[in-house]
Amino acid sequence: MKILMINGTLRHGSSYRIGRLVIEKIAKKDDQILELYLPKDMPEFCRGCATCIIESEKKCPDYLMYMKRVTRMIDEADFLVFTSPVHVLRVTGAMKVLLDHYGYRFMVHRPEESMFGKQAVCITTGAGAGMRSTLKDMKQSLFFWGVGRIYTYGVAVAATKWEDVSQEIKEKIVQDIDKLALKFIQEPEQVTPSIKTKILFYIMRHMHQKGMNPIDQAYWKEKGWLEKERPWKKKVK
Numbered sequence: 001m002k003i004l005m006i007n008g009t010l011r012h013g014s015s016y017r018i019g020r021l022v023i024e025k026i027a028k029k030d031d032q033i034l035e036l037y038l039p040k041d042m043p044e045f046c047r048g049c050a051t052c053i054i055e056s057e058k059k060c061p062d063y064l065m066y067m068k069r070v071t072r073m074i075d076e077a078d079f080l081v082f083t084s085p086v087h088v089l090r091v092t093g094a095m096k097v098l099l100d101h102y103g104y105r106f107m108v109h110r111p112e113e114s115m116f117g118k119q120a121v122c123i124t125t126g127a128g129a130g131m132r133s134t135l136k137d138m139k140q141s142l143f144f145w146g147v148g149r150i151y152t153y154g155v156a157v158a159a160t161k162w163e164d165v166s167q168e169i170k171e172k173i174v175q176d177i178d179k180l181a182l183k184f185i186q187e188p189e190q191v192t193p194s195i196k197t198k199i200l201f202y203i204m205r206h207m208h209q210k211g212m213n214p215i216d217q218a219y220w221k222e223k224g225w226l227e228k229e230r231p232w233k234k235k236v237k
């Protein structure tokens with residue numbers, strides 16, 4: 001299995017440490033674990049040109065330098081681990097910047113087929129508030145990408161550094177992650193999209209049948225999704 005961790009900061013802080021705890025739970029001996037750090041691995045703001053949506057993602061000004069590599073790593077992974085601390089009640093700016101670049105992958109446009117067979121965990125830590133909205137920032141994007149199974153974990157750590165997090169909270173985190181890990185599907189081949197994801201797919205399918213953006217419609221047609229094919233029937237790696 002390939003596991004990709006995408007970190008919303010450069011810090012090996014509390015959010016990262018919890019992400020690593022999750023990875024310890026899922027990784028088997030020969031699994032590949034890769035990490036990306038933001039903003040280092042994708043430091044450019046979305047310019048809002050919408051070229052990715054109306055023409056091609058390959059024409060994004062950040063495609064060759066950053067997005068090509070990051071996208072390949074995301075597409076090749078079976079399991080995605082997103083971490084971000086709460087920064088003023090939301091994900092870090094760096095995480096938002098990455099998510100902005102994938103607007104074209106929303107199901108309303110051109111979702112990537114392999115997403116439907118992936119699992120993802122979104123993790124956040126805050127000093128005290130904003131975990132729910134921060135998790136929502138990440139989870140909603142992944143949901144609209146079509147990620148098959150999405151899990152979330154947020155915790156108030158009452159600290160700005162992992163070293164300052166109390167032993168009691170650390171023990172609770174370990175227990176919570178043990179529980180969360182019970183929900184994960186062990187074999188990547190067995191991951192199927194949730195009912196909610198399938199419902200969204202069918203709503204979007206209906207819209208694409210009517211036709212909105214010609215490029216998006218051509219994509220759905222080419223995939224066969226407007227006919228009998230479904231993205232969860234075959235896994236593209």
Ligand SMILES: Cc1cc2nc3c(=O)[nH]c(=O)nc-3n(C[C@H](O)[C@H](O)[C@H](O)COP(=O)(O)O)c2cc1C
Pocket residue numbers: 009011012013014015016084085086087088089090125126127128129130157159160161162
């Ligand atoms: C710029 C900034 C904004 C923050 N905003 C919040 C906030 O809105 N709510 C909160 O509970 N903690 C906030 N914090 C605290 C961090 O979310 C908290 O310490 C977190 O555990 C740090 O995670 P990390 O160690 O993974 O970086 C903020 C920290 C920074 C640096």
